Amino acid sequence: MLEGRVALVTGAGSGIGASCARALAEAGANVLVLDVNEQAADTVAAAIGGRAVVVDLADLSSVDTAMAGLEPDIVVNNAGVQHLALLHEFPPEQFTRLLDVMLQAPFRIARAALPRMYAQGWGRFVHITSIRGTRGDQRKAAYVAAKHGVEGLSKTIALEGATYGVTSNCISPAWVDTPLTHELATRQAAIRGTTAEAVMRDVMLGGAAIKELIDADEIAALVTHLCSPSARHTTGTSIPIDGGWLAG
Numbered sequence: 001m002l003e004g005r006v007a008l009v010t011g012a013g014s015g016i017g018a019s020c021a022r023a024l025a026e027a028g029a030n031v032l033v034l035d036v037n038e039q040a041a042d043t044v045a046a047a048i049g050g051r052a053v054v055v056d057l058a059d060l061s062s063v064d065t066a067m068a069g070l071e072p073d074i075v076v077n078n079a080g081v082q083h084l085a086l087l088h089e090f091p092p093e094q095f096t097r098l099l100d101v102m103l104q105a106p107f108r109i110a111r112a113a114l115p116r117m118y119a120q121g122w123g124r125f126v127h128i129t130s131i132r133g134t135r136g137d138q139r140k141a142a143y144v145a146a147k148h149g150v151e152g153l154s155k156t157i158a159l160e161g162a163t164y165g166v167t168s169n170c171i172s173p174a175w176v177d178t179p180l181t182h183e184l185a186t187r188q189a190a191i192r193g194t195t196a197e198a199v200m201r202d203v204m205l206g207g208a209a210i211k212e213l214i215d216a217d218e219i220a221a222l223v224t225h226l227c228s229p230s231a232r233h234t235t236g237t238s239i240p241i242d243g244g245w246l247a248g
């Protein structure tokens, strides 16, 4: 289905990104496995017959340099990080770092990739945002701001790219079973003076109808669909995979 297409997946060394890289490779794409963690990028790239691209997305000039040598037809903006602090105590340097990795870098990547996509009349962007891309949360000012920003960036790409065969969509998951989720449960437990299991049950899954972490492969399956010919008119959307979280 995606034979001959080059797919760039950021944060592809772990979790959702690794699942997306695998699914896109299975669909026939040549996958660029971008991650700051060289070993993780190499491992995933070797497993799927892709190419590792080691870049720190917090270093925006490195992003520009890397993109000058890459020609993706598909971009999956997935890399993400979290910092937990109340707003009045939020370290400005952490705010900047999260915005750079999750909003500025996707802008730089899109800016570099779009002219070639326009020239060939085909391109796909999928942004892994979050239920926090449309809803606020305490202690997550930078994450919530970045994810809201990407939702807006995606809509703009969809509008400007529409006449060039370029689509852009967001997938907004609730809690997915990845290393990030387990690490956050542990960090939240320390803040709240409870256990990681209690945070997972009461906080993370408290608002979901289906009381289970989501499988990363479920996110990857939707990414692949959004890159397929049958999703040609699906653009400018944000599709939740949230176990019924937003229905409540």
Ligand SMILES: NC(=O)c1ccc[n+]([C@@H]2O[C@H](COP(=O)([O-])OP(=O)(O)OC[C@H]3O[C@@H](n4cnc5c(N)ncnc54)[C@H](O)[C@@H]3O)[C@@H](O)[C@H]2O)c1
Pocket: 010, 011, 012, 013, 014, 015, 016, 017, 034, 035, 036, 037, 040, 055, 056, 057, 058, 078, 079, 080, 081, 101, 128, 129, 130, 131, 172, 173, 174, 175, 176, 177, 178, 179, 180, 181
């Ligand atoms: N896990 C969840 O429950 C969940 C829910 C909603 C949204 N998301 C979003 O999905 C995305 C992936 O999350 P995950 O749970 O798979 O995370 P993860 O921590 O398992 O993987 C993230 C990957 O991004 C890479 N990365 C981090 N900073 C980077 C940087 N500066 N430059 C390049 N690569 C970098 C890491 O090395 C890692 O391989 C994130 O954007 C996250 O916000 C996750």
